[in-house]
Amino acid sequence: MLINELAKRAGVSTHTIRFYERYGLLQGKRDPSKTSNNYFDYDEECLARLELIIDAKSGGFTLSEIAEIIDAWYGDIYTAKxxxxxLENKLVVLDQRIAELRDMKKRIRECIKEIE
Amino acid sequence: MLINELAKRAGVSTHTIRFYERYGLLQGKRDPSKTSNNYFDYDEECLARLELIIDAKSGGFTLSEIAEIIDAWYGDIYTAKxxxxxLENKLVVLDQRIAELRDMKKRIRECIKEIE
DNA sequence: ATCAACAGTAGAGTATAGTCTATGGTTGAG
DNA sequence: CTCAACCATAGACTATACTCTACTGTTGAT
Structure with missing residues (x-):
C-alpha cells in the first residue's frame, strides 16, 4: 500500500509516518523492478510495526525507547538472550508505571472522599 | 521554608518550581509584616501540592490537566459537585491508561514467547 | 491534454516541559 | 566587612515529538 493508505489504516498523518521514517522507526520499500516511480510501498508488517509504535507511545514510552524495542524485535543486532x-526490562518499566497510576488513583479517590 | 528547601524536599530543581509558579500551579507567600526581603515562603501545603504535581506528571497527566485537578481541589471556583x-473524570482516564499499559505488557510478553 | 489528488524531499515552525544564564539584591558565617 | 551561598525576575535556550510549508514529480479520471 502507499503512505496515504497506511496513514489512514493506522490513524496517524502521513507527516507523522515520515517523521518516524526519518527517526528510523519505520521504512517503506522501493522496488524499481516493479514501479518506475519512486513511491514507497508499505506492507502489513509495516502497519503492525506502526501500530506497535502507537501503542508503545500511549504506554508512555519515548520514541528512543520504542526504537530499542523495535531493534530488539525486528533487528538482527541482538542475540535471543x-x-x-x-523486552523484560520494558515489562518492569510497565509494571512500575502501572503502580504509579494506581497510586494516583488512590490519591484522587481520597480527594473525592474528602469532598463528601 | 525557602525555595531551596522545598526543591530539595520534593526532589526537583528550583528552576522547575519557578516554572510551575509561572504556569500557575504553585505559589509561595510573601509576608511583608514578617520579613523585609522579598523572599517567598513555602509551607507544608505547598510541598503537598508540589508532590501532587510530580505524581500526576508521572501518571501521564500534562501540566494543563494537572492545573485542572489543582483548581478542582484547592480552588474555590467549582462547586462540590x-x-x-x-476528579472522577481523571479516574476514568487513569483506568484507560492502565488498560493500555496492560495491552502493551501482553504484546511484549508475546514477543518474548516468540523468541523462545 | 490537463488538473486534482497524491507521492517525494528538505527544512521551517509549534507545543510542551523544562533548563540555564544574566543581573542584581539579601543573608549569615568568619 | 566581606564573600560565598542564597533569593528574585526576565528572558534565552534545549529536547521531544510532531506539524506544516514549499517545491517538485506522478497518476488517473475527464
Missing part, C-alpha cells in the same frame, strides 16, 4: 533481556 | 465530576 539480549532481545529477551531488553 | 463539579469538583467531584472533574
Amino acid at each position: 539480549q532481545k529477551r533481556q531488553i | 463539579q469538583k467531584r465530576q472533574i
Whole structure:
C-alpha cells in the first residue's frame, strides 16, 4: 500500500509516518523492478510495526525507547538472550508505571472522599 | 521554608518550581509584616501540592490537566459537585491508561514467547 | 491534454516541559 | 566587612515529538 493508505489504516498523518521514517522507526520499500516511480510501498508488517509504535507511545514510552524495542524485535543486532533481556526490562518499566497510576488513583479517590 | 528547601524536599530543581509558579500551579507567600526581603515562603501545603504535581506528571497527566485537578481541589471556583465530576473524570482516564499499559505488557510478553 | 489528488524531499515552525544564564539584591558565617 | 551561598525576575535556550510549508514529480479520471 502507499503512505496515504497506511496513514489512514493506522490513524496517524502521513507527516507523522515520515517523521518516524526519518527517526528510523519505520521504512517503506522501493522496488524499481516493479514501479518506475519512486513511491514507497508499505506492507502489513509495516502497519503492525506502526501500530506497535502507537501503542508503545500511549504506554508512555519515548520514541528512543520504542526504537530499542523495535531493534530488539525486528533487528538482527541482538542475540535471543539480549532481545529477551531488553523486552523484560520494558515489562518492569510497565509494571512500575502501572503502580504509579494506581497510586494516583488512590490519591484522587481520597480527594473525592474528602469532598463528601 | 525557602525555595531551596522545598526543591530539595520534593526532589526537583528550583528552576522547575519557578516554572510551575509561572504556569500557575504553585505559589509561595510573601509576608511583608514578617520579613523585609522579598523572599517567598513555602509551607507544608505547598510541598503537598508540589508532590501532587510530580505524581500526576508521572501518571501521564500534562501540566494543563494537572492545573485542572489543582483548581478542582484547592480552588474555590467549582462547586462540590463539579469538583467531584472533574476528579472522577481523571479516574476514568487513569483506568484507560492502565488498560493500555496492560495491552502493551501482553504484546511484549508475546514477543518474548516468540523468541523462545 | 490537463488538473486534482497524491507521492517525494528538505527544512521551517509549534507545543510542551523544562533548563540555564544574566543581573542584581539579601543573608549569615568568619 | 566581606564573600560565598542564597533569593528574585526576565528572558534565552534545549529536547521531544510532531506539524506544516514549499517545491517538485506522478497518476488517473475527464
